[in-house]
Amino acid sequence: MSLMELEIERQSNPVDMIEFVAANNDWSFERSGEDEIAMTVEGRWTDYHVSFSWMEEFEALHIACAFDIKVPDPRVNEVIKLLSCINGQVLMGHFDLWRQEDIVIFRQSLLLSGGAEPTNRQVEVLLSNALDTCEAYYQAFQFVVWSGLDANRAMEAVLFETVGEA
Numbered sequence: 001m002s003l004m005e006l007e008i009e010r011q012s013n014p015v016d017m018i019e020f021v022a023a024n025n026d027w028s029f030e031r032s033g034e035d036e037i038a039m040t041v042e043g044r045w046t047d048y049h050v051s052f053s054w055m056e057e058f059e060a061l062h063i064a065c066a067f068d069i070k071v072p073d074p075r076v077n078e079v080i081k082l083l084s085c086i087n088g089q090v091l092m093g094h095f096d097l098w099r100q101e102d103i104v105i106f107r108q109s110l111l112l113s114g115g116a117e118p119t120n121r122q123v124e125v126l127l128s129n130a131l132d133t134c135e136a137y138y139q140a141f142q143f144v145v146w147s148g149l150d151a152n153r154a155m156e157a158v159l160f161e162t163v164g165e166a
Contacts, residue, residue, distance in 0.1 A: 015035055015053075035055075038050065043134065049065070050063065050131075051065075059114075065134055067147050069141050076097070076102075092129055094107060108129065123132065140154040143157055
């Protein structure tokens with residue numbers, strides 16, 4: 001018998017911890033199934049649609065964070081270039097262009113192999129990282145999709161450092 005064939009009995013569904021954290025933080029959420037929970041979180045630039053899914057076959061808790069920017073066909077190639085630029089800088093998680101809906105999503109997973117249970121802090125950091133990353137790059141997507149900037153100029157516009165005080 002290989003190690004991969006070992007069955008580990010999990011004490012609870014990891015999505016239960018997401019629900020617990022959401023309830024404790026007074027976040028509105030919808031439990032759409034045993035293995036999925038969704039919520040909308042208000043950001044500085046837009047509202048983010050966040051979905052947590054438990055993926056039993058991978059023993060992974062997956063977060064997907066989407067925002068309302070529809071990518072029109074003429075801008076797809078430039079958005080893909082922007083995704084490549086951004087993903088090269090993001091330490092945890094990555095952005096994808098979800099072609100079914102032509103929207104940009106941020107995705108990340110927390111591996112919970114061997115029956116590990118997520119902690120409150122892990123859930124909060126997973127969500128915080130997703131939202132912080134989306135907030136950091138949201139305007140770059142706006143610049144490419146709505147203003148017609150190329151990926152490099154959009155990145156320069158959002159990553160400039162300010163010096164001094166106004």
